[in-house]
Amino acid sequence: MRKPFIAANWKMHKTVEDAVKFVEEVQHRLPSEDVLTCGIAAHFLALYPMVQKTKGINLGVIAQNSYGEFSGPYTGEVSPRALAAAGVQYVMCGHIERRTLFHEDNTMVAKKVAAVLQCGMTPIICTDETMVQQEFNGEVHYVFAQLMDVLSEVSFDQVKNIIISYEPSWAVGVGQHANPTLAEEGCRLIRRSIADTYSYEVADKIRILYGGSVNPENIQLIMSKRDIDGVLIGRASLDADNFLTMVDRVAELYAPQKPTAKQPAKK
Numbered sequence: 001m002r003k004p005f006i007a008a009n010w011k012m013h014k015t016v017e018d019a020v021k022f023v024e025e026v027q028h029r030l031p032s033e034d035v036l037t038c039g040i041a042a043h044f045l046a047l048y049p050m051v052q053k054t055k056g057i058n059l060g061v062i063a064q065n066s067y068g069e070f071s072g073p074y075t076g077e078v079s080p081r082a083l084a085a086a087g088v089q090y091v092m093c094g095h096i097e098r099r100t101l102f103h104e105d106n107t108m109v110a111k112k113v114a115a116v117l118q119c120g121m122t123p124i125i126c127t128d129e130t131m132v133q134q135e136f137n138g139e140v141h142y143v144f145a146q147l148m149d150v151l152s153e154v155s156f157d158q159v160k161n162i163i164i165s166y167e168p169s170w171a172v173g174v175g176q177h178a179n180p181t182l183a184e185e186g187c188r189l190i191r192r193s194i195a196d197t198y199s200y201e202v203a204d205k206i207r208i209l210y211g212g213s214v215n216p217e218n219i220q221l222i223m224s225k226r227d228i229d230g231v232l233i234g235r236a237s238l239d240a241d242n243f244l245t246m247v248d249r250v251a252e253l254y255a256p257q258k259p260t261a262k263q264p265a266k267k
Ligand SMILES: O=C(CO)COP(=O)(O)O
Pocket: 009, 095, 167, 171, 172, 173, 174, 175, 211, 212, 213, 214, 232, 233, 234, 235, 236
């Protein structure tokens, strides 16, 4: 069974002080790691203080980006080696805002993914709808070439250590989440492409997250979908109580002591 992963993506919000305060607010109220994994993607400055604050609690620290080299003359970039040494566990690679605002392409993202894996961290590889489907002559076709480009440097041994997120551009930051069935379809297609390229066993183990306007009202519906293993939450994760409400709602779906009608549908 794939353990759910509930991650906040704070983007360029919060000062270091705000970030630490948030951790203090949630630290004694998170469910056990046996039920689900929680994480927070914060900006670079907040990462080290958050690593110190989250020791021993179910709240992984996620970098929102890193560079594809370990060291060198890359002014303004942050090395994955430095992130790993600081205790960061996960790195987001190729978020749609990095692609659209900072012109990251598949080659750059593939290098980041490879470097993150080499440093012993888990990449959260971000994909959007253009990476799984395209329209030709008015018909929607499923395409995997771009996803495979991004995974080009990930070996069979390494692929079990990745997380993938599916964040369709029409749902990110707009307040209207993708129809859960469409969201699951994107995740299912990604899993199928992993199965075709690597193996069914690997595809069955990889966690695939959905991101795009997730909030306390829609999180249970989204997380009740079989092929959605977690969520990346932007705006709705900035408030500690809101974040905890969402975590609790997912825990309700998964906690063994609280079976729900949805549970048999999950893997
Ligand atoms: O970008 C996102 C997660 O990475 C989603 O952002 P919103 O939840 O604000 O739509």
